[in-house]
Amino acid sequence: MTPIIPASLRSASVQTTTIRTIGAHDGRDVRIRGWLYNKREKGKLVFLIVRDGTGYLQAVAFQPEVPPDVFETCQKVTQESSLEVRGSIRKDDRAPGGYEMKLQSITVHQVAQDYPISPKEHGPDFLLDHRHLWLRSSKQHALLKIRSEICQAIRDFFYERDFVLIDSPILTPAACEGTSTLFETDYFDRKAYLSQSGQLYLEPACMAFGRVYCFGPTFRAEKSKTRRHLTEFWMVEPEVAYADLDDLLDLAEDFVVTLVARALDRCRPELTTLERDITRLERIQKPFPRLTYDEAAAVLMRPEIQSRARGQDAPPFVPGSDFGAFDETVLTETLERPVMITRYPTKIKAFYMQPDPQNPDRALCVDVLAPEGYGEIVGGSQRIHDHDLLLRRIQEHGLPLEAFRWYLDIRRYGSVPHAGFGMGIERFVSWVAGIHHLREAIPYPRTLNRLYP
RNA sequence: UCCUCAGUAGCUCAAUGGUAGAGCAUCCGGCUGUUAACCGGAGGGUUGUAGGUUCGAGUCCUACCUGAGGAGCCA
Structure with missing residues (x-):
């Protein structure tokens, strides 16, 4: 896949790539452009989970190894902010996906304020509204x-x-x-x-x-x-x-x-x-x-099926009529x-x-x-x-x-x-x-x- | 159109008819390997709407609004 990159964001030295193909860049410096999916902080470490539409990648910022302004940006960036991270890719079993980025620099394009969908459970009505x-x-x-x-x-x-x-x-x-x-x-x-x-x-x-x-x-x-x-x-x-x-x-x-x-x-x-x-x-x-309607109807007319329908308050099957939801379940369940x-x-x-x-x-x-x-x-x-x-x-x-x-x-x-x-x-x-x-x-x-x- | 259930903080949910609560999110502080991170602190409310019963209603009653699940119809 060839990423489409505006000329203003191109760099001769660092390749912009997608997370889906990240394994092919093991040991090399790359740039990923995407959004912040989640963030975890632990003292002098910040873990940024970045998504780019093709996958998820954990970028790790470690305090003494990155400049203070870069580290502060990583601490402040919010969920679903658009960003660009640059660093070296390495295999690490502790990272989701098996690879992670040792972050060197970060550019935040837009800070997302109060993203409504938090990483917790939500009801269907709220989710459909969003x-x-x-x-x-x-x-x-x-x-x-x-x-x-x-x-x-x-x-x-x-x-x-x-x-x-x-x-x-x-x-x-x-x-x-x-x-x-x-x-x-x-x-x-x-x-x-x-x-x-x-x-x-x-x-x-x-x-x-x-x-x-x-x-x-x-x-x-x-x-x-x-x-x-x-x-x-x-x-x-x-x-x-x-x-x-x-x-x-x-x-x-x-x-x-x-x-x-x-x-x-x-x-x-x-x-x-x-x-x-x-x-x-x-x-x-x-x-x-494959069975005919008449064969299927015969199954539905069996006494044990009819009594099950009554037990579940399902409308009884009438020969000559179309199948209801209960009837379809009976015909497919086995x-x-x-x-x-x-x-x-x-x-x-x-x-x-x-x-x-x-x-x-x-x-x-x-x-x-x-x-x-x-x-x-x-x-x-x-x-x-x-x-x-x-x-x-x-x-x-x-x-x-x-x-x-x-x-x-x-x-x-x-x-x-x-x-x-x-x-x-x-x-x-x-x-x-x-x-x-x-x-x-x-x-x-x-x-x-x-x-x- | 019919039946059943639900509506409380931004979100998910608690609260025998007797002071409105927690977790997450947000903000502040702490932590060198987190996996929906964790620990400490702070702010955050017209309990869907309108009536009624009661000394007192988030809680009980009536109507309405909104949503969900199911029936019918269909893919």
Whole structure:
């Protein structure tokens, strides 16, 4: 990595470097530019824990060996002040990270007064009010690094498989699926809605390019108030022409396994910082267990499961309805791998899903449920490719026909079976990182009660 | 929309209906290897808001506000 350094800060004699690569500078003089993470004083010794975005480094100032003004600056500098330290790097097992700097000089660029987030425990409301500063904390830093790596892995996965990135619009004229509550906004003298899915716009592109995906923000105005919901979240949605449900299951399985492997390969230090049980991620291998909705429903109807639901005040499972939170826990708790549940009842799923030719009451769809109670991470289906059937479904759902004319066109001009799925980035990141709250898996969370910062 | 819980110092939390407390942070002093350092000292309060009960309310009652967790809905 080549640091970008303004000419005014360059020095011919001392190299400016990053903490991530500090081991390569053992025994040499370097300059580190960053912020003060923490400070510990002991008489004639001051330990400065400096962070630069790539890691943490302990710089040690020892009184007789540094000039009095340098030592005094080290004593006075406050938490999160921006600074530049210069000194020699040496291996020392007593230092966090294994290397430390024997400090020779220090430049404080700006003194931070009363940094609000002290190195102690804080409540979620306080931390979310200070999200713009909380990003500097080690766990949040590790989490967002993992998110970044997973987003890069998603793009790499599709690029390597010849998918074309097709960005869907965020401003849309009408409801895509007719179910969710949408955010409404003024669009000159008309109304527009923030997109809740890119899928419908992706299907036409799929007929142009064969394999496509979109990756962007998605908006839901539902008043959900749980740790598994955000009003603004990121979703990646692939769509494949000439694909059936079995092709889709294989793609989703490959996708999940590849992303988890990438996190294990590139984010070990971050997963360790988050105290993630890595052995659980190492068990995420193909094949994933697959069962149908009817098989899953049979499990939930067992007397011992029904009595457990009553004991936990969970609403009882009714055959033909969708699974609740308790039901998802039951279906995933004994498994180490994600479970793929297929062929839900047609009437509880979206209007565009292809019915199973063997049983038209069941849709050719899949939900992938993550282990450890993280819930649905992937949802997808084969799409209806017959024009008349799709027209009938739009009418049955009471959707405005005029708004779907372009969508029906795809079934008039060279229609083929096709399939796709959507994956919620924050849910996936939460599962991989092993965190409790979805809102920490996005830099600036938007929830029912939060629009700041 | 419904159910449950919470709101006390900058932060995290104590306080049988009877004088408002501690740790961290901040400031001052001490210490040559600290690991959320430690030791001594100082400053810091309209107990979410408005009513009510009581000789007396942080504590009990009512309403409201704010937040959290869950349900439903969904990724």
